[in-house]
Amino acid sequence: MKAVLCKQFGPPEALVVEEVAEPAAGKGQVVVDVRAASVNFPDVLVIQNKYQVKPPLPFSPGSEMAGVVKALGEGVTGVRPGDRVIAFSAYGAFAERAAVDAARLVPIPEGMDFVTAASFLLTYGTAHHALVHRADPKPGETLLVLGAAGGVGIAAVEVGKVLGLRVIACASGAEKLAVCREHGADETINYTSEDLRERIKALTAGKGADIIYDPVGGAYAEAALRSSNWRARFLVIGFAGGEIPKIPLNLPLLMERSIVGVYWGEWSRRAPQDCAAAVRELSGWFREGRLKPHVTAKYPLERAAEAIRLLADRRAMGKVVITVGGG
Numbered sequence: 641m642k643a644v645l646c647k648q649f650g651p652p653e654a655l656v657v658e659e660v661a662e663p664a665a666g667k668g669q670v671v672v673d674v675r676a677a678s679v680n681f682p683d684v685l686v687i688q689n690k691y692q693v694k695p696p697l698p699f700s701p702g703s704e705m706a707g708v709v710k711a712l713g714e715g716v717t718g719v720r721p722g723d724r725v726i727a728f729s730a731y732g733a734f735a736e737r738a739a740v741d742a743a744r745l746v747p748i749p750e751g752m753d754f755v756t757a758a759s760f761l762l763t764y765g766t767a768h769h770a771l772v773h774r775a776d777p778k779p780g781e782t783l784l785v786l787g788a789a790g791g792v793g794i795a796a797v798e799v800g801k802v803l804g805l806r807v808i809a810c811a812s813g814a815e816k817l818a819v820c821r822e823h824g825a826d827e828t829i830n831y832t833s834e835d836l837r838e839r840i841k842a843l844t845a846g847k848g849a850d851i852i853y854d855p856v857g858g859a860y861a862e863a864a865l866r867s868s869n870w871r872a873r874f875l876v877i878g879f880a881g882g883e884i885p886k887i888p889l890n891l892p893l894l895m896e897r898s899i900v901g902v903y904w905g906e907w908s909r910r911a912p913q914d915c916a917a918a919v920r921e922l923s924g925w926f927r928e929g930r931l932k933p934h935v936t937a938k939y940p941l942e943r944a945a946e947a948i949r950l951l952a953d954r955r956a957m958g959k960v961v962i963t964v965g966g967g
Contacts (some may be wrong), residue, residue, distance in 0.1 A: 643735035644944040647698040649689040652948040655701075657941060663732075663739035665713030670742050672725065676758035677705040677733035679944075679960045680791065681855075681880045684952045686731060693730045701948070702733025702962070705740075706748060706757035716742045724748040726761045728905075734944050736964055743912060749923040759791065759933040759959035764922050765915070766877065766904040767795035767853075771803060772918070773907075774900045775851045775873045779804030784840065784849035784864060787856040787880060788825065789816035791959045794934050796853045797823050802930050805851070808843055810836065810860070819957055823934065831860055840867040853877060861885040865897065872897045880954065934958030 643660045665671045683701045685691035709723045719725070719742060726748055727733075727740040748757045771777055783800040787793045788809035800807045801824040809820035810829040817828040829839045840848060848869040854861050858881030865874050865887060874897060892899055908915040925931045936958045939947040943962075950956040 641736040642941060643700045644702070644941060645698045646687045646701055649687065649697075652684075652687065652945040652952060655687065655945045655948070657944070660735070663735075663737055665711045665716075665739055667714045668716060668742055669713040669739050670709050670716055670719060670745065671711040672705065672707040672727050672738050672740055673710045674705045674707040674733060674736060674738055674964045675754035676707070676964060677702045677962045678758045678762070678791070679947045679951055679956075679962065680704060680762055681878060681951055683948055687948070695731045700732045700735045700738075702735075702944075703730060704728055704758060704762045705733035705738060706754045707738075707964075709745075710737065713739075713742070718742075719745060724754075724757075726757050728761055728908075734941065734962055736941070746916075746919050749926050751927065755935055755938065755961050755963065756933050758961055759935050760922075760926070761919070762904070763791040763795040763933070763959065764799065764931060765908065765918065766792050766902065767799040768918050768922055769904045769907055769915075770853060770875045770877060770902040771796065771799055771805075771851070773914075774902050775875060777803050777805055777851060780806065781850035782806045782808060782844055782847075782869075783851045783853060784808045784810065784868075785820075785825075785853045786810050786831075786860055786864060787854075788820045788828075789957045790855065790880065791934075791956075792855045792877060793853075794820070794823050794958055795931075797825050798931050800824075800853075802925055808840070808849065810864075816957055819934065823932065836860055836863045837867045840864070844869070848872065851875065855879075856881040857885050858883040859885070862887055862891070865891050865899075868895070868897055870895050870897075874899045876901050880951075935961055937961070938963050940964075 809825035855877035857879035
């Protein structure tokens, strides 16, 4: 079978596509025929050896896939060959087939195609966990989303609206902000041409945002926190901007703000029943038409490096998907 391989740590262009041995389903695992796999920012980091997960070389990157169950390993129940599933793993998705722990499978919601399914679990799971479990939101509160035109950003905009929040989307450029408005953003801020703090102040009548959702990091994080309300919750999602900000601790002290870490992958392992309930709720929202994953680019397996480069250069809007076998 064909697989994208990271044989040495480096940029996306160092990846190769080669024939490799078929995976076998170990105890508690299934083999999935991959039809589509989405690119997420951790994929940019893992191939450079900059992520907390450090697989041994060589390996196939990719953590989120959708496909059809091909084979079951010892002890696997509740799933059958032929089932359509979303699967989440630390790596291995950018290949024609992948061995995945059965506990990391989710049925594809009715009416969802493989490309959409491959774009669903990580982004919407992260946004749901962040806002529902970590932010304690109250209807009518203001949610500020940084990097709002990316995959996790758009998911946060949509989940925020489902939860009854007023959403301010922040992104770099009019085209990205137009996408945010299409997905429900109430207000937008172009933080490359507007003063972030002044615009937040103007849009919140001087009170500031109640919840800040930050998958970007960098210089905008502190500016957003300084412009937040009494007892605001600052959700640390990731650092797609490449810089981990150093936040002065007087900022949470003076306004009793909270800085809250969000790590969906680890939470889903520690609380599988809660995660399953969250996925059921998200699947229901999708069937109701309240969530609309935004896929802006599709690449075949042979061009996976180009897909990863889009995210590395922060040129992607919504989700970028690698299709496999005509997925």
